[in-house]
Amino acid sequence: RKEVEQDPGPFNVPEGATVAFNCTYSNSASQSFFWYRQDCRKEPKLLMSVYSSGNEDGRFTAQLNRASQYISLLIRDSKLSDSATYLCVVNDAGGTSYGKLTFGQGTILTVHP
Amino acid sequence: DTGVSQDPRHKITKRGQNVTFRCDPISEHNRLYWYRQTLGQGPEFLTYFQNEAQLEKSRLLSDRFSAERPKGSFSTLEIQRTEQGDSAMYLCASSGRQGSYNEQFFGPGTRLTVL
Numbered sequence: 001r002k003e004v005e006q007d008p009g010p011f012n013v014p015e016g017a018t019v020a021f022n023c024t025y026s027n028s029a030s031q032s033f034f035w036y037r038q039d040c041r042k043e044p045k046l047l048m049s050v051y052s053s054g055n056e057d058g059r060f061t062a063q064l065n066r067a068s069q070y071i072s073l074l075i076r077d078s079k080l081s082d083s084a085t086y087l088c089v090v091n092d093a094g095g096t097s098y099g100k101l102t103f104g105q106g107t108i109l110t111v112h113p
Numbered sequence: 114d115t116g117v118s119q120d121p122r123h124k125i126t127k128r129g130q131n132v133t134f135r136c137d138p139i140s141e142h143n144r145l146y147w148y149r150q151t152l153g154q155g156p157e158f159l160t161y162f163q164n165e166a167q168l169e170k171s172r173l174l175s176d177r178f179s180a181e182r183p184k185g186s187f188s189t190l191e192i193q194r195t196e197q198g199d200s201a202m203y204l205c206a207s208s209g210r211q212g213s214y215n216e217q218f219f220g221p222g223t224r225l226t227v228l
Contacts, residue, residue: 008153043204043219044156087155099208100146100169101217103155 001026006088006104013111017078021107023071023088032091033064035073037084038106044087047073078111085109115139117220119205125226126195133191134223138207145188146217147180148204149173156204162188195227 006023013019025033033050048055050062050071061074071088088104118137126132138145143164148156159178161169164185174180177195182188192199202224206217 004155043221045219046216089155099144099217100158100161101148101156101206102158105153105155 002104003027003102004088004090004104006107008105008107010108010110013078013109015078015080015111015113017111018074018076019078019109020075021073021086021088021109023073023104025069025071025088025090025102027090027092027102028069030069030090030092033071034089034091034101035060035062035071036087036089036103038087039084044103047086075109078109080111080113083109083111117205117207117218119203119220119223121223122221123224123226125228127228128195128197130195131191131193132195132225133189134203134205134225136188136190136205136207136220138187138205139209139218142207142209142218143185144208144217145182146206146208147188147190148206150202150204150222151200159190159203192225195225197227200225200227 004025035047036044037047038044048057050064052064054063059076063072085106085108087106090102120135145162147159150156158171159174160180162182165182177193180190202222204222205220208217
């Protein structure tokens with residue numbers, strides 16, 4: 001079983017749609033959670049951190065369920081510029097892991113006019 | 114530009130040759146990470162430095178791979194006797210005193226093609 005699993009998609013949605021991505025992780029000791037965005041042939045960039053209480057940044061909402069080891073990202077009112085690969089990321093900082101990031105394989109989103 | 118930089122951006126080599134990549138982290142960042150990303154996959158952790166000390170290595174890092182960070186600033190990743198399976202994007206990231214504890218800032222990567 002992969003440490004971080006995502007539905008690879010691709011998701012093709014029209015502008016203005018709401019789209020949700022899901023992710024599960026296997027290490028119950030994981031401490032920090034993130035969504036990164038990666039544009040084609042570019043480096044990953046932090047989109048947002050994910051907290052147990054849920055957090056929102058404009059059109060983006062992230063949720064964490066530690067009991068189910070489940071992370072989600074909701075994008076409302078999709079824009080053409082949201083087209084990218086969204087990476088679910090877990091940080092196992094603490095113990096001997098030294099903060100390395102474990103990435104899911106990414107979910108491809110294409111927003112079309 | 115004060116971000117993470119990597120050199121070269123692209124490298125094409127023949128199987129069996131040695132290659133070396135360089136990463137310059139954000140200044141003042143004491144943590145430096147190397148990752149490898151193949152097509153259709155997320156990045157995979159290779160190794161981690163805190164200052165000049167290499168504190169963790171993935172099992173993905175075979176004995177053909179070696180990384181250094183001699184003065185705790187820039188880092189190099191060398192691959193000896195390259196194989197076609199080494200073809201990938203090699204990403205460097207740094208973190209430290211700037212930003213949140215866990216935020217890693219990535220460089221643009223070095224894309225390696227082994228013929």
